[in-house]
Amino acid sequence: MSRMLRASAIMAAGTMVSRLTGFARTAMLAAAIGTFALGDAYNAAYMIPYILLDLLLQGVLSSVVVPVIVRAQQRDPDGGQAFEQRLMTLAVVVLTAVALLGVLLARPIMELYTASNWTEDKVEVAATLARYMLPQIAFFGVGSLAGAILNTRDRFAAPMWAPVLNNIVVMGVLAAYYAVGSSDIEKVSERDLTLLGLGTTAGIVAQAIVLVIALHRAGFRFRPRFGVRGTGLGEAARAAVWTFGYTGITQIGFWVTTKLATGAGDRAPGAGNSAWAYAFQLFQLPYGIIAVSVITAMLPKMSRSVAEGRLDEVRTEFASAVRLVSSVIVPAGLLLMVLGPAVTTLIFSWGHMTAANAIYIGHVLQVFGVALVPFSIFQLLLRVFYSFGDTRTPAIMAAVNVAINATLSLVAYFTLPDRYVVIGMAFAYLATYVVLCGVAWSLASRKIGGLGGREVTAGLGRMYAAAIPSAALALAVLWLARELTTITPVSSAVVLAVGGGAGLILYLLAAHRLRVPEVRSIIGLVAGRVGR
Numbered sequence: 001m002s003r004m005l006r007a008s009a010i011m012a013a014g015t016m017v018s019r020l021t022g023f024a025r026t027a028m029l030a031a032a033i034g035t036f037a038l039g040d041a042y043n044a045a046y047m048i049p050y051i052l053l054d055l056l057l058q059g060v061l062s063s064v065v066v067p068v069i070v071r072a073q074q075r076d077p078d079g080g081q082a083f084e085q086r087l088m089t090l091a092v093v094v095l096t097a098v099a100l101l102g103v104l105l106a107r108p109i110m111e112l113y114t115a116s117n118w119t120e121d122k123v124e125v126a127a128t129l130a131r132y133m134l135p136q137i138a139f140f141g142v143g144s145l146a147g148a149i150l151n152t153r154d155r156f157a158a159p160m161w162a163p164v165l166n167n168i169v170v171m172g173v174l175a176a177y178y179a180v181g182s183s184d185i186e187k188v189s190e191r192d193l194t195l196l197g198l199g200t201t202a203g204i205v206a207q208a209i210v211l212v213i214a215l216h217r218a219g220f221r222f223r224p225r226f227g228v229r230g231t232g233l234g235e236a237a238r239a240a241v242w243t244f245g246y247t248g249i250t251q252i253g254f255w256v257t258t259k260l261a262t263g264a265g266d267r268a269p270g271a272g273n274s275a276w277a278y279a280f281q282l283f284q285l286p287y288g289i290i291a292v293s294v295i296t297a298m299l300p301k302m303s304r305s306v307a308e309g310r311l312d313e314v315r316t317e318f319a320s321a322v323r324l325v326s327s328v329i330v331p332a333g334l335l336l337m338v339l340g341p342a343v344t345t346l347i348f349s350w351g352h353m354t355a356a357n358a359i360y361i362g363h364v365l366q367v368f369g370v371a372l373v374p375f376s377i378f379q380l381l382l383r384v385f386y387s388f389g390d391t392r393t394p395a396i397m398a399a400v401n402v403a404i405n406a407t408l409s410l411v412a413y414f415t416l417p418d419r420y421v422v423i424g425m426a427f428a429y430l431a432t433y434v435v436l437c438g439v440a441w442s443l444a445s446r447k448i449g450g451l452g453g454r455e456v457t458a459g460l461g462r463m464y465a466a467a468i469p470s471a472a473l474a475l476a477v478l479w480l481a482r483e484l485t486t487i488t489p490v491s492s493a494v495v496l497a498v499g500g501g502a503g504l505i506l507y508l509l510a511a512h513r514l515r516v517p518e519v520r521s522i523i524g525l526v527a528g529r530v531g532r
Contacts, residue, residue: 021168026281032177032181033352035272035274038182038184038185040273041122046129047113048130069087071307074307087149092138092142114262117267118262118266128190129196132200135201136201139204143207147162158211159211162214166207176199242392242395249398256405260409260425264418268418270360271357275422282344282347282368286329290324290325298317298321302317302387315450315452318380322459323517326373327511335471335500338366340362341366342492344359344362359487371429371433375437393443397439400436404432411428412428441453465510469507470502471503474502
């Protein structure tokens with residue numbers, strides 16, 4: 001576990017800075033454009049490049065490309081160099097073509113994803129922003145593939161630090177927009193939309209350049225290669241069929257969520273797609289810092305172990321990863337459940353945002369906090385299947401995901417008051433991942449002959465025993481603050497510093513006394529680095 005811990009620590013440091021600057025970026029975005037009509041239009045347009053990229057590449061990277069590259073590096077006389085060049089050539093050609101096609105079809109794409117009750121002007125603003133943002137597909141896709149190749153060479157730092165530059169660039173753009181742009185969709189000009197759209201894309205371009213430079217320094221030399229026969233790409237394509245099915249199914253679920261959230265926002269301004277998007281970004285912070293880092297470090301190693309028939313090492317690696325991830329996300333999830341409104345009040349109560357809308361985002365975040373543990377463990381379970389090259393099982397589970405989540409979200413949309421629809425959708429998300437986590441655990445356990453369930457359960461029990469008192473302490477601080485004053489950015493900062501800080505210290509002390517080895521390892525790693 002120590003090797004994975006060190007690799008994860010390097011990535012977690014970069015991811016933490018990335019997510020913190022992402023926080024600042026999100027806060028500046030909300031301050032500049034708000035969560036009303038323009039905010040909803042921007043967030044809907046912002047997601048379109050990522051939707052198309054997911055359909056084409058993102059799921060394939062984690063489920064197919066990394067294991068196939070690892071096998072090519074072990075099998076090919078050139079260490080997989082020609083195979084990597086063919087992959088990069090294919091990515092450049094296909095993603096550039098898709099980006100251009102997306103720009104041409106921006107308007108019908110936006111009409112597909114937005115609510116039917118949106119006005120003509122609102123749809124056109126969203127489509128204009130999408131035209132400026134869709135070229136991101138080519139740059140982000142190439143950068144992601146470069147990051148995947150770097151990961152197979154155990155180079156983890158650049159993929160985790162490159163998004164920091166992206167955030168810095170966009171923050172500069174948002175500062176300029178706040179000074180010269182409008183948050184009123186009726187008054188926004190073409191110049192405003194150009195600055196907002198192209199500025200967002202400029203951040204992705206900078207991120208891709210950093211990753212390509214890092215890949216070059218790692219020894220990769222790009223040479224266009226178009227031949228695919230006998231290269232192993234056929235194997236990757238066959239494995240990717242189910243992955244495309246997986247991403248396609250999940251995007252159906254995302255389409256339902258976006259349609260419902262944009263519809264709710266039109267009926268209850270400030271309680272729609274922007275509130276969902278901002279809460280989801282904050283929910284992803286602890287997952288992105290620790291879980292993504294661990295997943296990135298463990299997948300190449302698990303793929304090698306599977307290729308060599310060492311299933312005992314796969315079990316050990318998975319159990320260690322779950323315990324390491326849970327040692328952070330268990331307290332993080334409980335603290336988000338308690339302190340969600342304080343977090344969002346501090347971040348979003350500025351500029352064109354209102355305190356009421358910031359608190360509403362916090363209520364959505366509280367529900368997401370409860371979902372953090374099942375969501376993260378499910379993502380780890382998927383990597384067990386991917387390490388075997390099994391993309392069929394995740395695709396089937398994606399269908400179950402969409403069926404449960406869409407059904408429960410529709411129930412929330414048609415039964416709850418308008419202002420509670422998005423909160424109800426967050427509960428649907430939580431219920432879905434609780435079910436999926438149980439199903440995926442059962443299937444993965446059968447595949448490798450057990451997942452160390454008793455050991456993992458015992459570890460989770462100790463972590464919750466240490467985390468519940470810390471959450472109770474944070475809740476007491478929050479209650480006292482609300483008795484003494486109203487929720488403002490200043491009082492929220494005090495609550496987070498006192499309640500969150502004291503809660504974290506209490507968790508660390510309790511985990512140490514309860515002999516949670518993962519927490520003790522993290523403390524030892526940090527102490528060692530500080531000492532040096």
